[in-house]
Structure formats: structure tokens, C-alpha cells
Amino acid sequence: MPQVTLVEAVNLALARAMADDAEVLVLGQDVGTDGGVFRATVGLLERFGPERVIDTPLAEQLITGMTIGMAAEGLKPVAEIQFSGFGYVCIDQILNHAGRMRHRTQGRISCPMVMRTPCGAGIHPPEHHSESPEAMFAHIPGIRVVYPSSPRRAYGLLLAAIQDPDPVVFLEPTRLYRLFKEEVEDDAKPLALDTCFTLREGTDITLVTWGAMVHETLQVASRLEQEGLFAEVIDVATLRPLDMDTILASVAKTGRCVVVTEAPRSGSFAAEIAANLAEHGLLSLFAPVTRVASYDVVVPLSRLEAAYMPGTERILDAVRKCLAFG
Amino acid sequence: MTIVGRFEIEARQYLDVQGRALQTLPESAREPELLVSLYRQMVLARAFDQKMLALQRTGQLGTFASGLGKEAIDIGVTSAMRAEDSLLITYRETVAQLARGVSMLEILLYWGGDERGSNYAVPRTDFPVCITIASHCCHAVGAAYAMKLRRQPRVAVCMIGDGASSKGEFYEALNGAGTWQLPVVFVVTNNQWAISVPRKVQSAAQTLAQKAIAAGIPGIQVDGNDLVAVRQVALEAIERARAGGGATLIEAVSYRLADHTTADDASRYRDADEVAAAWQREPIGRLRNYLLGIEAWSKSDEEALLRRCADQVQEATQAYLDHPAPAPAQMFDQLYASLPAALAPQRRQALAKGTADAAGHAG
Ligand SMILES: Cc1ncc(C[n+]2csc(CCOP(=O)(O)OP(=O)(O)O)c2C)c(N)n1
Numbered sequence: 001m002p003q004v005t006l007v008e009a010v011n012l013a014l015a016r017a018m019a020d021d022a023e024v025l026v027l028g029q030d031v032g033t034d035g036g037v038f039r040a041t042v043g044l045l046e047r048f049g050p051e052r053v054i055d056t057p058l059a060e061q062l063i064t065g066m067t068i069g070m071a072a073e074g075l076k077p078v079a080e081i082q083f084s085g086f087g088y089v090c091i092d093q094i095l096n097h098a099g100r101m102r103h104r105t106q107g108r109i110s111c112p113m114v115m116r117t118p119c120g121a122g123i124h125p126p127e128h129h130s131e132s133p134e135a136m137f138a139h140i141p142g143i144r145v146v147y148p149s150s151p152r153r154a155y156g157l158l159l160a161a162i163q164d165p166d167p168v169v170f171l172e173p174t175r176l177y178r179l180f181k182e183e184v185e186d187d188a189k190p191l192a193l194d195t196c197f198t199l200r201e202g203t204d205i206t207l208v209t210w211g212a213m214v215h216e217t218l219q220v221a222s223r224l225e226q227e228g229l230f231a232e233v234i235d236v237a238t239l240r241p242l243d244m245d246t247i248l249a250s251v252a253k254t255g256r257c258v259v260v261t262e263a264p265r266s267g268s269f270a271a272e273i274a275a276n277l278a279e280h281g282l283l284s285l286f287a288p289v290t291r292v293a294s295y296d297v298v299v300p301l302s303r304l305e306a307a308y309m310p311g312t313e314r315i316l317d318a319v320r321k322c323l324a325f326g
Numbered sequence: 327m328t329i330v331g332r333f334e335i336e337a338r339q340y341l342d343v344q345g346r347a348l349q350t351l352p353e354s355a356r357e358p359e360l361l362v363s364l365y366r367q368m369v370l371a372r373a374f375d376q377k378m379l380a381l382q383r384t385g386q387l388g389t390f391a392s393g394l395g396k397e398a399i400d401i402g403v404t405s406a407m408r409a410e411d412s413l414l415i416t417y418r419e420t421v422a423q424l425a426r427g428v429s430m431l432e433i434l435l436y437w438g439g440d441e442r443g444s445n446y447a448v449p450r451t452d453f454p455v456c457i458t459i460a461s462h463c464c465h466a467v468g469a470a471y472a473m474k475l476r477r478q479p480r481v482a483v484c485m486i487g488d489g490a491s492s493k494g495e496f497y498e499a500l501n502g503a504g505t506w507q508l509p510v511v512f513v514v515t516n517n518q519w520a521i522s523v524p525r526k527v528q529s530a531a532q533t534l535a536q537k538a539i540a541a542g543i544p545g546i547q548v549d550g551n552d553l554v555a556v557r558q559v560a561l562e563a564i565e566r567a568r569a570g571g572g573a574t575l576i577e578a579v580s581y582r583l584a585d586h587t588t589a590d591d592a593s594r595y596r597d598a599d600e601v602a603a604a605w606q607r608e609p610i611g612r613l614r615n616y617l618l619g620i621e622a623w624s625k626s627d628e629e630a631l632l633r634r635c636a637d638q639v640q641e642a643t644q645a646y647l648d649h650p651a652p653a654p655a656q657m658f659d660q661l662y663a664s665l666p667a668a669l670a671p672q673r674r675q676a677l678a679k680g681t682a683d684a685a686g687h688a689g
Contacts, residue, residue, distance in 0.1 A: 025475070051475055057505055062498035065464020066471060069482075072453065073412075073472035096458045097465065105454050106445035107660045142661050165663035194666050241666035 004184045007177040009151035010040045013158035027054035028080030064090040071113035084119035085128030098167035099142030111167040120212045122175035124302035132263035137169045138239040144168040145239040149214035151182040156191030173212035196246040202230035206250040209260035210236040220315045255286040256322050265293035287325035292318045335535045339549040345615025355554040358622035368397040371421040373635035382588040391417045395583035398609030402556025414453040414462045414484040430642030460490040463499035470510035481567045482510045489520025500541035503573035510573045511563045517582035522595035538575035550578030551609040
């Protein structure tokens with residue numbers, strides 16, 4: 001089995017989906033000859049031709065809107081928005097059209113589309129290349145928001161997203177694109193959407209996270225294990241619809257929960273999970289649910305990036321306070 | 327100095343405001359029976375439009391945007407389409423919807439606040455009414471791309487207003503349509519007003535048709551109150567698109583004879599004189615005069631038609647008023663292809679009457 005990076009896994013899934021289904025196509029800025037600025041679509045143009053690997057004009061609303069039009073006609077388009085910081089104009093199309101098309105036409109027209117975009121901080125880029133928009137997308141009814149955290153999950157979840165009959169916003173953690181490799185079998189097998197993945201089992205505390213922060217959170221869990229403390233680590237993976245059952249079941253076992261996100265704290269998706277735990281898991285809790293998040297500030301340029309994002313020390317600190325409570 | 331490009335915009339008209347032929351009518355308008363049938367559609371649509379306004383005023387319909395004055399545009403364009411083409415419209419294209427086969431009942435349901443009105447029984451691939459201005463221009467590009475990719479001889483027809491032609495999505499769509507030579511036709515109804523903002527405040531461009539030039543596609547202006555001209559121009563554009571000739575932008579010049587919507591009072595921002603003058607150019611009287619002139623229509627035909635229209639509209643209205651409201655489950659049942667587990671508790675809550683607000687987990 002080949003060892004691949006996360007971005008290579010994305011490429012593998014795209015190629016697999018396109019090879020297996022002639023209705024799948026990719027479009028976006030520089031996705032053709034260049035293979036995408038992160039090379040997620042490299043090689044697809046040669047294999048599948050310019051009709052199905054479409055270099056678009058520099059026009060994000062067109063990319064998203066035409067993707068909706070293609071999907072409404074029954075194709076399975078996968079749009080790439082080069083960086084999520086440039087994808088905010090797409091929220092209008094996703095919210096006002098993709099998310100509601102099936103409902104408002106009573107199932108007559110649906111939008112089996114995927115919008116992929118790299119996001120998150122930690123790659124020392126220019127401004128507007130480090131955004132964490134997941135809570136904004138996760139607030140939208142009628143869509144799925146998927147955020148893989150490893151090459152294997154990127155492969156399986158992207159295949160599932162492409163096959164899904166409803167619109168999916170597929171957020172890719174830029175920081176993890178090339179951070180590590182994993183064995184990924186190109187077996188065309190999708191992973192389940194709408195479900196959390198329990199990456200480590202534990203009894204002392206539940207750590208809930210998604211995207212790139214899964215990486216630091218797993219490191220924290222390893223550190224704790226050296227001290228004889230066992231953290232259960234849950235990768236949310238699909239933020240909407242949210243599998244709260246898995247999180248509640250875990251907290252029923254551990255009694256403590258820290259939610260880790262690299263998005264700004266206020267109104268973040270961590271708040272949604274914390275609120276659900278307060279509503280439905282209060283009696284299992286021995287300590288307040290704690291959020292570890294970035295600050296409520298603009299994502300800084302590279303020199304302050306590390307200070308902005310919740311690294312292992314900030315997570316560990318919150319975990320220790322949570323464990324010490326009560 | 328070197329001139330690297332030169333452009334001109336053609337304006338097309340066949341019938342003058344009195345309904346006299348200005349030149350030999352095109353092949354597409356030579357059959358009097360066809361013109362009569364299109365005339366009937368326009369009259370029926372106007373009767374329906376007036377009924378919808380009346381229903382709104384008596385609290386039996388939600389906010390509604392009248393299509394009064396643009397009947398020739400909607401009928402001219404849709405009569406140039408084939409059933410298998412796709413139409414993408416805004417809130418002002420009720421006349422076009424009727425012509426495509428959307429039933430009066432469906433239209434009434436939609437404006438009466440019932441999503442089932444967008445589940446068209448007939449034009450299954452036509453898009454639902456688009457309320458966010460110009461966003462559907464991009465959908466039209468995607469739909470046309472799909473048609474071209476699948477080698478289907480189909481065309482996407484996208485209708486917008488003059489205000490919409492100021493939006494980025496309109497330009498992005500035109501540009502994309504030109505880039506890929508797509509089978510799509512954009513029809514801008516220039517009705518001179520975008521709510522209270524007049525056409526000259528939308529753009530300093532001399533015509534809206536010329537916006538096509540920067541996208542590398544043909545743009546043409548047409549008298550939007552002249553059914554013969556609209557139909558002919560639309561036929562040329564749609565058939566060229568079908569034959570692989572790419573996109574066209576049509577600017578149809580007309581006038582919004584009604585308020586913007588039932589929530590608007592146009593007398594706040596425009597003169598009665600201007601509206602009175604526009605009535606002199608309106609499309610239905612113009613075509614009637616032409617048909618009377620060639621003796622394809624008579625006073626008694628007119629009376630019989632008006633009676634039939636009134637009956638048909640009344641029948642649809644009754645069916646609408648008798649239509650049972652949707653069940654609350656409807657909010658959930660078509661949102662996703664199958665109900666996500668996370669939404670099941672909320673659905674149960676919506677169905678259980680009188681329960682406290684204890685909906686399940688996040689959706
Ligand atoms: C994106 C967006 N902005 C604003 C509105 C509110 N609005 C509804 S209709 C309208 C004017 C549209 O004018 P025009 O495109 O000329 O079409 P008309 O109503 O005259 O047919 C506005 C501003 C909207 N629906 N969508």
C-alpha cells in the first residue's frame with residue numbers, strides 16, 4: 001500500500017471518482033495544467049481531458065454558482081476554491097441555493113456537488129490564506145460540512161462526499177496537506193459521513209476536535225498516557241449534520257470534555273458542541289466543558305501564528321484544569 | 327493611433343406602437359394562427375397576474391411581483407424554447423412560467439407560501455424562482471456546461487432585470503458563458519426601474535446589450551413590447567446556441583407598468599405621465615391591433631377569450647384556496663436525500679404538538 005500525504009490522498013480520491021463515474025468533474029482556478037496550487041488535481045487533466053478538468057476564470061461566485069447548475073443537471077461536480085479566505089462570496093450561493101434547492105423543489109432538483117477548499121492557519125502564508133470558516137458553513141441547513149484530518153480519512157470522506165446526493169463543503173486542513181504520510185489503499189471505498197471517528201479510546205477525559213487540530217490533540221493524548229491518564233480522542237469529521245451521540249456516549253464514560261478548535265472562540269463550532277453537552281449531557285459531567293480555541297482576533301501573519309493557534313501546551317493546560325476540577 | 331476593436335449594437339423591432347408592421351415580418355411570425363395562440367397566452371397571463379394582485383390585496387396571497395407589461399418578453403422567449411430546454415427565472419417571470427407549463431395552481435401555491443409550488447409537474451428541469459438577484463446567472467452557466475458536456479441539443483435560458491445587470495454574478499456568468507461557448511441565452515428585461523432606482527443610475531453604458539461585448543458574445547437590443555421581435559431575436563439566439571454557436575445577451579426594452587411588488591408604491595418615485603406614456607407602447611394592445619389589422623382576430627373573439635380566461639383563473643384560484651396546507655414534516659423531508667440522524671429528534675418535535683422546546687442534538 002502506498003504511503004501518501006493528505007493532499008495526495010485528495011488527488012487519489014478525485015482520480016478514483018472520475019475514473020469510476022463519467023459524471024464526476026472538477027473545476028476551479030488553476031486546477032488544470034497547474035494541477036491546483038497545492039497540486040490536489042495534478043495529473044487529472046492529462047487523464048480526463050479539459051471537458052472534465054476545467055480551468056475557470058478567476059470568479060468564485062461563478063465557480064460555485066455554475067457548480068450548482070451542473071449538479072442541478074445531474075452531474076457530480078467538485079469545485080475547488082483556491083483558499084477559503086476567497087470563498088466567503090461562495091457562502092451566498094451555498095446558503096441561498098445549494099442548501100435549499102432540494103427542499104424548495106420538493107426533491108425535484110438536488111445539488112450533488114462538492115466544494116473543496118483548503119483552510120486553517122499554520123503555513124505562514126499571506127493574509128486571507130489561513131481562515132477557519134467551518135462554523136459559518138456548519139450553520140447552513142441542507143448541506144454537509146466535512147473536515148478530514150488524515151490522508152486515509154481524506155480519501156474515504158472525499159469519495160463519500162462526491163457520491164453523496166446532497167451538497168458537501170469539504171474543508172481541507174492546509175497545514176496537514178504534507179505534514180505526514182499514511183498508508184492509503186486506493187480501494188474506492190467511501191468512509192461514512194455524518195459520524196465522528198473515535199481515534200483513541202480512554203476513560204479519563206474526552207477530547208473533541210476536527211481538522212488540523214486533531215494532530216496536536218493526539219499528541220496531547222500521548223503525553224497524558226505517559227502519565228497514566230487515558231484520553232478518548234474524537235475526530236468530528238462531519239460537522240454538519242453533527243453526530244452528537246458519539247460525543248455524548250464518550251462523555252457519559254469519561255465525565256469530562258475539552259473541545260479543541262483553531263477557529264476564533266466566540267460562536268465557534270466548539271460552542272455548538274459545548275451547548276449540546278450542557279443540554280443533553282449535564283448529568284454525566286464532573287467539570288465544565290472547556291473550549292480551547294484561537295483568540296477572537298484576525299489570524300495574524302506568520303510571526304504570531306504560533307501564539308494565535310492553540311498548540312499542545314494550551315490544550316494540555318485546559319485538560320489539566322478540567323481533570324483537576326471537582 | 328490604432329483601433330483594435332470596433333463594436334455596434336443592433337436594435338430590432340417589427341411592429342410599431344400602433345401594431346403596424348414596420349417591415350416584412352420574419353418567417354417565425356408569418357402564421358396568423360401561431361400569433362393568435364401566443365396572443366391568447368399573453369391575455370391569459372395578464373388575467374392571471376391581475377387575479378394574483380387581487381388575491382394579495384385581500385390577504386389570500388403573499389407578496390407578489392406583477393409581470394404587467396412584460397408579457398411579450400416572456401411569451402416571445404419561451405415560445406422560442408423547446409420543452410427540453412431549461413428556463414432560469416426571477417420573481418417577475420410568472421408569465422414565462424405559465425408558458426413553460428407550470429400550472430396556475432403551482433404558481434399560486436408558491437406565492438401563497440408553499441414550497442410544493444416549485445415541484446413543477448411539467449417543466450421538470452426548469453429552475454425554481456430565483457429571488458437573490460442575478461445569482462441564477464451562474465447556475466445557467468453550469469446547466470449549459472452540463473448540456474454541452476453531455477452533447478445534448480439543449481439550451482439554458484436565463485432571465486433577469488436591468489438592476490441585475492449591475493451584479494458581479496451577471497458579469498462572471500457572461501464571461502464564463504463566452505469562455506466556454508456555452509448554449510446559454512441571457513435575457514435582460516430592461517423595464518427601466520429596479521425598485522426605485524432608474525436605469526440610468528444602474529449603469530452609464532448606452533445599452534445593456536453592450537455588456538456582452540466584454541464577454542466576447544453577441545449582444546442585441548430588442549423592443550420588448552413587440553412580441554414578433556422578441557420571438558425572432560430569441561429564436562435566433564436559442565437556435566444558434568443549440569447549434570454550438572455559443573451564448574447571446576438579449577436586452578429587451580420594456581417598462582414596468584405595475585409597482586415593483588405588492589409591497590411597493592411606485593408613485594413615490596415616478597411620474598404618472600411616464601407611466602401613461604408607457605401604456606401607449608404596451609405589448610398586448612400592440613399585437614391585438616396587428617391581428618385585427620390582418621383580420622386574424624375580432625371583437626367577438628376578444629370577448630370570448632376574456633370570458634374563458636376569467637373562468638380558467640377562477641378555477642385555479644378555487645383549487646388553490648381549497649389546497650390543504652403542508653404538514654410540518656415537509657420542512658424536514660426533502661432537505662436532504664434522506665433524513666440525517668441528527669435531525670430526527672427535531673423532526674419528531676415539530677410533529678408533536680404542544681411539547682416543550684426540547685429538540686434533540688445539533689443538526
Ligand atoms: C442580491 C439581492 N439584492 C437585493 C435584492 C432586493 N431586491 C429585490 S428586487 C430588486 C430590484 C431588482 O431590479 P431589476 O433587476 O431591474 O428587476 P425588476 O424587479 O425590475 O424586474 C432588489 C434590489 C435581492 N432580491 N437580491
